[in-house]
Each structure stands twice: as C-alpha cells, then as structure tokens.
Amino acid sequence: MGTYKVNIALNDQKQAVVSARDQQIISDTIPQFGGTGEGFTPPELLLGALGACQLITAKLYAKKFDVDLQNLSIELEGTSEKQDGAADFIPEIKFHFTVESNSPEEKVREFFEFVEKNCLIGATLANQVKLTPAEITIHKPVSK
Numbered sequence: 001m002g003t004y005k006v007n008i009a010l011n012d013q014k015q016a017v018v019s020a021r022d023q024q025i026i027s028d029t030i031p032q033f034g035g036t037g038e039g040f041t042p043p044e045l046l047l048g049a050l051g052a053c054q055l056i057t058a059k060l061y062a063k064k065f066d067v068d069l070q071n072l073s074i075e076l077e078g079t080s081e082k083q084d085g086a087a088d089f090i091p092e093i094k095f096h097f098t099v100e101s102n103s104p105e106e107k108v109r110e111f112f113e114f115v116e117k118n119c120l121i122g123a124t125l126a127n128q129v130k131l132t133p134a135e136i137t138i139h140k141p142v143s144k
Helices: 042-061 105-118 120-126
Strands: 007-010 016-020 023-027 071-078 081-083 086-089 093-100
Touching: 023 042, 042 071, 042 093, 042 105, 042 120, 093 105, 105 120
Parallel strands: none
Antiparallel strands: 007 016, 016 023, 071 093, 081 086
C-alpha cells in the first residue's frame, strides 16, 4: 500500500506541468483544441500510466512466475465518447501486448491474465475510483 501525490501547475505556455518527486512531464492538448501539441494529452497520460503499470507489473513478477520475457511492449487505445449532459469519457481501453519469450505460450497467456488483474492502475480503473470533490483555495493576485 502507498500514497501517491502529484502537483500540477500551468506554465507560461498554458501547458500543465505535472511534478512528482524530482520528475516532471508536460501535458498539453493538440493545436485544434488550443494547445501547442508539445506534451502528452491527458487521455494519453491515462493510457500511458495504465500501459507502464502493466509492463512494470510484468517485469516485477516474471521471475516469480518463471516466465521468460526477452522483449515486451504494449499498445493501448481508447476512444472518447459523448454523454448527454455530461463530460466526454473513454468507455473502453483496448491493449495489445507484444512479447518475445521462450516460455510456453499458454504459460505466457496465463501470466498476462495475472498482470492485467494485478496492475494498480488497471485495478483502480476497473473498480471505478471514487473522485472526492475538490477543495479550492483562492488567493488574490499580488500586484507588481
């Protein structure tokens, strides 16, 4: 169990700078929606977090399950849909693992069923995480 925390602030280009520990990434939107296209879009970050979690989970458990993983990659895809009177959402995320392995195919397939069930981000999305309403702190701008 653990607690995870990130901080996000807008930079001068109106991009979201996502910070955690001593790491940073830029989140932006595509130019047709007013962004620069220089950073990952929020949906891309969501898919990336899920895919990274699955790959890391596979890496962490491969030896325990005696599964040989030579090379491993994943491609994820989600399509947003409109809801009447509500925000767009992604109802389904599809993923495709590409695995290079000397292990028997059935053993690899069973292992990836375990990975899908034990990835923290996947489990969070599958269990429909509760979003707690925001606390808002408002400050007056400092005059220069």
